[in-house]
Amino acid sequence: MKKKIDVSKYFAYLFLITVCLIWVIPLIFGISTSFRSQAEVVNEGFRLLPVNWIVDNYVTILENTSSAPILRWIGNSLFISITHTLLVVVVISVTGYGYARMKFKGRDVLFFTLLGISFFPNVVNIIPMYRIMDLFGWVNTPWAMIVPGLAGMGNIFLVRQFMKGLPMELDESARVDGAGDFTIYFRIILPLIKPVLIVAGLFSFIGSWNDFLWPVIVFTDVQRMPVTAGLLLLQDIYGNYQMVGRLMGSAILAIIPTLLLFLFAQKHFVSAINLNAGLKG
Missing domain, CATH: 1.10.3720.10 (MetI-like)
Structure with a gap:
């Protein structure tokens, strides 16, 4: 006999994955923004990952x-x-x-x-x-x-x-x-x-x-x-x-x-x- 599909379990997984994405995507965007140049932040608009990864922001932060x-x-x-x-x-x-x-x-x-x-x-x-x-x-x-x-x-x-x-x-x-x-x-x-x-x-x-x-x-x-x-x-x-x-x-x-x-x-x-x-x- 085929196993009975537990629909509620799949809905639970879908809900948890959706909540995870809602929480993780802003965090990823925030981390990636810290590695963007000022010009890229102003001109590129919303991009999940930066075009060019730089550490200048962290250098400036730590030097201040x-x-x-x-x-x-x-x-x-x-x-x-x-x-x-x-x-x-x-x-x-x-x-x-x-x-x-x-x-x-x-x-x-x-x-x-x-x-x-x-x-x-x-x-x-x-x-x-x-x-x-x-x-x-x-x-x-x-x-x-x-x-x-x-x-x-x-x-x-x-x-x-x-x-x-x-x-x-x-x-x-x-x-x-x-x-x-x-x-x-x-x-x-x-x-x-x-x-x-x-x-x-x-x-x-x-x-x-x-x-x-x-x-x-x-x-x-x-x-x-x-x-x-x-x-x-x-x-x-x-x-x-x-x-x-x-x-x-x-x-x-x-x-x-x-x-x-x-x-x-x-x-x-x-x-x-x-x-x-x-x-x-």
């Missing part, structure tokens, strides 16, 4: 270390994102342990109250948060981006739900042997929650790297800007039609770190999908 130091911006973003991610992992693991494994009065009420407050848009906190950063003297410093968001309730909720799936007998047997909360957290719970911490760390790094509105507000010093705020500044420097290649080249350089992160940690991104799908309340 005064008004648009792209490599310094990328270094600033790396320091901010890595430091923020490491601190996030520490904060959410300790906080998640408190909400999931420790018993104290009002624990659940406090947790769900903070979780509800976190549903408000972050934009409503911009003015008070800026005043706080200014009060601490953190404007134009990396701490203005590192500290806010360390105790994100989304990550804490993820870690808490993962910890609640671990048997409480682990804690009870450890307490019988004389272990305290710190020992239980550090030697028993922490090794078991590494998968969820890796997932939260990856998303925290990407969120910090891609943050745009907040760094534009708190950074005015060109040499201290992260790359997202720097790209906005580049619109004034390379924003005219004849310098689109340089602007696109700067944008391509800015996505290289996150692209490398995805290539080396893609299995953890896949596990994040399974982890979110399998959380127990």
